[in-house]
Amino acid sequence: MCAPTGFSVGGVPAPVTDLRTHPVPDAVDAEAWALRVTGAVDRSLRLSAAALESFPLETVTDDFACAEGWVADGLAWRGIRVGDILERAGPSAEAEYALVRAMDGDYACSFPLEALSDAILAVELDGEPLPVDHGGPARLVPTGPDRDCWTSVKWVSEIRIGETPFSDADTAKETALSRLE
Template identity: 45%
Template structure:
């Protein structure tokens, strides 16, 4: 993976999550917009190895943002991209709908070193599926194939 400087992640006034691809209404959503929406909270640990404390993550269900973008009838998959250009994780669209676009952890905005400003928190996820610094969701009609780099990069395969 290339060296990625999380401090260079976009600020809260710029579009930080864009939904594109097999949708009728592509969208860009700023962190401030996400913070203003109805929030949901979950308890989750984001560690890949060993025990780690559980944190309270809050934000907006991905389904809320997907509904606004109106996925086309043939869309069944998505690729969630990080601001790190080499990292992306594929999901079935139905599973992704239940994930959280978190903007706060333990009541505060998510710092860059914890994956902010926006972090994906899917239910019952493997560690590589908790995408840090979410920048884009590509809605797809087919599985993403080789573009899904998350597991390989996270586990060093």
Template identity: 35%
Template sequence: MSEQSRVPPRQRVVKTFPVLSINGTPEIDIAKWRLKLFGLVEREIELTYEQVRSLPVVRKEADFHCVTGWSRLGDVWEGVWVRDVVALAQPKPEAKFVMVHCYDGYTTNLDLQVLLEEGMLVWAVNGEPLAPEHGYPLRLIVPRRYAWKRAKWGRGA
């Protein structure tokens, strides 16, 4: 696939990783950080950063597109599949959508099936740990969705 065919209409390719956030970058104490899964699940869970990192690790190349008009191509993301995390909570059959909550107060919603098929919780990009302004400790990556669905500083869903 050609590079240009991977770029959505009216987007430009950038080499740097722009920083966009609604409420600035939160300061997160990793010792106190928790990821909570609740709602339409059989079992509500709360995971530490170490528990998330102990799940099977995956690396995936995926382009990154922002609704503000820029794209980055070929980034390699490292983390865990969302489906592996969600399986620990066992979603109920009636669960169809997910609301993702972030430490800065941001929320975004996603179709559960899309999230299970392609979602990742990542802690590194291109072999480097995520910088705080890009979502450390965990950022949600959903490759076929624009960046406003790729929530930074995840804390629960």
């Protein structure tokens, strides 16, 4: 899960200014990456990294607070507002929920559709293409006040739209918290 990358002089923790990396799962293949939007939509989408270039980009600068207690200060995430992607897919009038899946096949997080629409699908971090070890080619960066570090899904490969809530088994919270050292 999340952990600090920097330590201090004299035993006093130094501010953490970037994210810790973890081994990239074997199932993550950045070259084969595509984003699918499926479920209760008018048009299922399959978007390559090149196709994402047709969307306007936004930058969100914010601190990343980890459940382990550290904070990476002032990260600049640049990407596509998820609402713009959803607009292209056309969620059904009854759609109220979404499940965001990672390319690793194990990690997923459910969201109210309204909250997900405000998130950024980041493709850059601090002015550089988003590295695979930080969730590239595309990472979900929720922007709402109720966000938690486990909702920032790495290697986003699918956004599934639903009319009913997804089950508790379809959440990353327990997976993420089980990784705390």
